[in-house]
Amino acid sequence: MKKPIIGITLDNEEPGQYSKFSWYAIRKNYLHSIEKFGGIPFPLLHTLSNIEDIISLIDAVIIT
Secondary structure, eight states, X not given: OOOXXXXXXXXXXXXXXXXXXOEEEOOHHXXXXXXXXXXXXXXXXXXXXXXXXXXXXXXXXXXX
């Protein structure tokens, strides 16, 4: 059986204390939980440029 691909939203952090560049973040327990229950996590960027392609790839979305 095909493993479900689960899209998962990321936090967006602005440049500052951690890095001089903006960056995405996610707690690893979200990703490990998806794997634990048989899915494949797919982090979702904050852009709509490829949204139709991404929607065709993923089976579900988790909004963190």
